[in-house]
Amino acid sequence: MTAVDERKIGGLGTSRKRVEDDRFIRGKGNYVDDIVLPGMLHMEILRSPVAHARIKSIDTSRAWEVPGVHLVLTGEMAATRNLAWMPTLSYDTQAVLATDKVRFQGQEVAVVVADDPYIAKDACELIDVEYEPLPALVTPEQAIAEGAPVIRDDKAGQDDNLIYTWEVGDKDGTDRAFEQADVISKLRLHYPRSHPSPIEPCGSVADFNRATGKLTVYMTTQAPHIVRAAVAMIAELPEHMIRIVAPDIGGGFGNKVPVYPGYVCSILCSILLERPVKWIEDKTGNLISTGFARDMYLDSEMALSKDGKILGVRIRADADHGAFYADAQPSKFKIGLLHSTFACYDIPNAHLMARGVYTNKAPGGVAYRCSFRVTEAMFFQERMMHAAANDLGMDQAEFRRRNLVRDDQFPYRTPFGFLLDSGQYHKCLEVGLKAIDYDNFREQQKQARARGRLLGLGISTMTEPLGAGNSREFDILGIKMFDSAELRVHPTGKALLRIGSKTQGQGHETTFAQIVSHELGIPADDIVVEHGDTDTAPFGMGTYASRSTPVAGAATAMVARKIRAKARAIAAHLLEASEEDVEWELGRFYLRSSPERGVTIQECAMAAYGNMPDGMEPGLEHHAYYDPPNMTWPFAVYIATVEVDPETGVWDVLKVVAVDDCGVRINPMIVEGQIMGGLTEAYAMSSMQFQTYDAEGNCIGSNYMDYLLPSAWETPGFELHSEVVTPSPHHPIGAKGIGECAAVGGPAAFVNAVMDAISHTGVRNIDMPLLPDRVWEALNQRRDVSGAPPVRAED
Amino acid sequence: MTVVHEEPTAGADVPTRRIRVTVNGVTKTVELEPRVLLVHLLRQALGLTGTHMGCDTTNCGACTVLVDGRPTKSCTMLAVQADGHEVRTVEGMSTPSELHPLQEGFKEEHGLQCGFCTPGMLMSAKALLENNPDPTEDEIRWALSGNLCRCTGYQNIVKAVQWAAHKMRGEQA
Numbered sequence A: 001m002t003a004v005d006e007r008k009i010g011g012l013g014t015s016r017k018r019v020e021d022d023r024f025i026r027g028k029g030n031y032v033d034d035i036v037l038p039g040m041l042h043m044e045i046l047r048s049p050v051a052h053a054r055i056k057s058i059d060t061s062r063a064w065e066v067p068g069v070h071l072v073l074t075g076e077m078a079a080t081r082n083l084a085w086m087p088t089l090s091y092d093t094q095a096v097l098a099t100d101k102v103r104f105q106g107q108e109v110a111v112v113v114a115d116d117p118y119i120a121k122d123a124c125e126l127i128d129v130e131y132e133p134l135p136a137l138v139t140p141e142q143a144i145a146e147g148a149p150v151i152r153d154d155k156a157g158q159d160d161n162l163i164y165t166w167e168v169g170d171k172d173g174t175d176r177a178f179e180q181a182d183v184i185s186k187l188r189l190h191y192p193r194s195h196p197s198p199i200e201p202c203g204s205v206a207d208f209n210r211a212t213g214k215l216t217v218y219m220t221t222q223a224p225h226i227v228r229a230a231v232a233m234i235a236e237l238p239e240h241m242i243r244i245v246a247p248d249i250g251g252g253f254g255n256k257v258p259v260y261p262g263y264v265c266s267i268l269c270s271i272l273l274e275r276p277v278k279w280i281e282d283k284t285g286n287l288i289s290t291g292f293a294r295d296m297y298l299d300s301e302m303a304l305s306k307d308g309k310i311l312g313v314r315i316r317a318d319a320d321h322g323a324f325y326a327d328a329q330p331s332k333f334k335i336g337l338l339h340s341t342f343a344c345y346d347i348p349n350a351h352l353m354a355r356g357v358y359t360n361k362a363p364g365g366v367a368y369r370c371s372f373r374v375t376e377a378m379f380f381q382e383r384m385m386h387a388a389a390n391d392l393g394m395d396q397a398e399f400r401r402r403n404l405v406r407d408d409q410f411p412y413r414t415p416f417g418f419l420l421d422s423g424q425y426h427k428c429l430e431v432g433l434k435a436i437d438y439d440n441f442r443e444q445q446k447q448a449r450a451r452g453r454l455l456g457l458g459i460s461t462m463t464e465p466l467g468a469g470n471s472r473e474f475d476i477l478g479i480k481m482f483d484s485a486e487l488r489v490h491p492t493g494k495a496l497l498r499i500g501s502k503t504q505g506q507g508h509e510t511t512f513a514q515i516v517s518h519e520l521g522i523p524a525d526d527i528v529v530e531h532g533d534t535d536t537a538p539f540g541m542g543t544y545a546s547r548s549t550p551v552a553g554a555a556t557a558m559v560a561r562k563i564r565a566k567a568r569a570i571a572a573h574l575l576e577a578s579e580e581d582v583e584w585e586l587g588r589f590y591l592r593s594s595p596e597r598g599v600t601i602q603e604c605a606m607a608a609y610g611n612m613p614d615g616m617e618p619g620l621e622h623h624a625y626y627d628p629p630n631m632t633w634p635f636a637v638y639i640a641t642v643e644v645d646p647e648t649g650v651w652d653v654l655k656v657v658a659v660d661d662c663g664v665r666i667n668p669m670i671v672e673g674q675i676m677g678g679l680t681e682a683y684a685m686s687s688m689q690f691q692t693y694d695a696e697g698n699c700i701g702s703n704y705m706d707y708l709l710p711s712a713w714e715t716p717g718f719e720l721h722s723e724v725v726t727p728s729p730h731h732p733i734g735a736k737g738i739g740e741c742a743a744v745g746g747p748a749a750f751v752n753a754v755m756d757a758i759s760h761t762g763v764r765n766i767d768m769p770l771l772p773d774r775v776w777e778a779l780n781q782r783r784d785v786s787g788a789p790p791v792r793a794e795d
Numbered sequence B: 001m002t003v004v005h006e007e008p009t010a011g012a013d014v015p016t017r018r019i020r021v022t023v024n025g026v027t028k029t030v031e032l033e034p035r036v037l038l039v040h041l042l043r044q045a046l047g048l049t050g051t052h053m054g055c056d057t058t059n060c061g062a063c064t065v066l067v068d069g070r071p072t073k074s075c076t077m078l079a080v081q082a083d084g085h086e087v088r089t090v091e092g093m094s095t096p097s098e099l100h101p102l103q104e105g106f107k108e109e110h111g112l113q114c115g116f117c118t119p120g121m122l123m124s125a126k127a128l129l130e131n132n133p134d135p136t137e138d139e140i141r142w143a144l145s146g147n148l149c150r151c152t153g154y155q156n157i158v159k160a161v162q163w164a165a166h167k168m169r170g171e172q173a
């Protein structure tokens, strides 16, 4: 007997095919809208058509008369149950159903519950609401202007539209750096509002059982345990009588973290009617009312020495949060982890000032494929790097070489206080430059330019903090951001793993079994992974901010190690030896003195139930809660080349190279899938996908005809590189997380490439998305193009 | 033969129509309101929840089924328009013992993540390969351009279709 061959059991590092695929390819997934319960009714939401208005009256009498209608619920009725308002995850309040005012277009005003969704929709149209219009505020600038109407007049003491100001870094040190600078480079830009927009919209089936007092809610959530805690607080139900089940989720990307009014209304309606109530949002409802991302104005200066060293950066950020401060992010960080910006560069001084502002737009500010605002942080960083290199007259690659943190500097403390765990930044950059054939491209570019063709190359190098987070700094609603796993090994050596995080397509059912295989030598096919049901899964903080592998993945390794420790004692008993004389190799314990005498993990499992040592508690199961000591810091280099058509402003992608060092890869196939998905969203954001508003606060981008997502036809191909691997020194299996990197770092590569192609115009910035008309305007008018709302009439 | 009778809306005096439609080879008669969408007939009345609904504007393609062999967005077709026609959904692709090569290909090449777009992708790809057994990458991308995926970035979906095309040609040879 020898050790089990990890590659044959689907262990760590194998591209194991996904177990969840078997149901999805047959159309046998179980998404929320697939759930049908006996006696189930259907709920639809009436939304506000206007962005800001006082509600003068709501008349529901005609809706009640429609045959098949069971309930018409307004804010006034919800208020009698103390449910017209609810707390948000950022210690603000949010209207469940509007009572006094509507504060954004699409806000929930009333709901109808009926026999089927068609009837419910009909009845919604028969609700008469009288609005008294108020001026709509659609930018932070408008919102903080003198005399602007106060959006949140519901809040005592709130007499303007400012939510917070937040400051981090060393102001004096940064000021001194600017005094010593040879060159000061400046950039201002707007990261447009974007919606994560998974193909599946949000929905829930709430089922309150009066006889047992138990509330079961099937819902599209990335964080079932947080929802359970929130529902317990909002609906004042005892937490042990609430069961939240997240079945298969059709994509989340951060959109399915918050608690939305629709969920709460379906719960309230089920309690009132004592029947199951299903709510499935339509796409427009999803796009205009649920968690958006970005919408941030960034303004900064960089102090530089002549030889291209960055001496300091100064950043100002204005975040537009919409009508309610409903970000889903750690309490301590008002504007997420925006201060992770410039983390991968060796910069001595930095200072950041941020403001959050209410506007008459949908609430949110969710982490869309992003570890809490790091997407804005890294996009801004790389756009600033691009501009600064040009200001210095220095080559883009060389400027980054001079400033990237060196291998011998780890662990590296950033000026904003983060501690980078590990990396090989310079090596990654060189791999990327070689893959794109950098010098050769520069030569081609020069020749093409001479013939009037506009080629460009954009580099984005970035690290981001993943795996929130250690209990010293990270909590949501006071609950620390640990994660958990529970492992049961059955007598025959098969196992059940339950985890606190929840997949929305990342393949947890496949990869988490691989971690156990790696630790115990049990074949991955012998391990089933369960998650998403709060009655059975251990408490976890959910899946977002790339925290599954860094936190729940670590908990999984740790619980497997606890199992192994117990199995070792059993093995010693079976081998009639002392524990110290027993050695472990994958899947097997053996005697150090005679390695051929050993017992398998499966034999230990059987003995745990039938032949345990005297005094040992029977069984082989454990749980683990993991409090990460630090964030994990993957590093990536994304390089894109493009050609811009000078006649039309249309740009085509020529090549995309991605070099990702995400530490140890549990399942390389799945890692690559995550990178390609992220690059596609990066391409989408840079080229077409955004939401804006007109001066009246009408959302432009409320359906897939206006909110453009790239199809297979537009999306370029990607070349991925995995040759650099720097394991995280503090993660039990050295993994770092990968779900977001490409979406975070990718947009700047595309934008920098287009800016590079038109560098002869002297234009410093075009706001995303780089629509052909914006590029054309930059080329022809030779001026920066802002994308900030309100959209102009001719658009 | 299964016969499904959908009760008209409770208490309402709504006109209904009776239609005959063949779904995955089985002919059914259904009584329904003329305004009911084909996707709702499939999902709610017939319980074929493999066909998904992702948008309301004929953009996402999650609801794609084959009507008389042509890929059709079932959210944009009334069920009564399917009267007398043949509809195929993802549930009709495999037999209990055998997967369609496209289904295998999607798993082999990691052509899906959350799986929500997958049934629609499979149906569009099926129609493509039935007409063009050896498509180029551009032809595949074009044929699938009515189906949006937010997870995969499409590259592996293209590979999955190529995998299936290859296998299907091999079997024919």
Ligand code: FES
Binding pocket: B052, B053, B054, B055, B056, B057, B058, B059, B060, B061, B062, B063, B064, B073, B074, B075, B076
């Ligand atoms: S649901 Fe039919 S195209 Fe989106």
Ligand code: FES
Binding pocket: A199, A250, A251, A505, B111, B112, B113, B114, B115, B116, B117, B118, B148, B149, B150, B151, B152
């Ligand atoms: S796999 Fe999620 S939308 Fe395509």
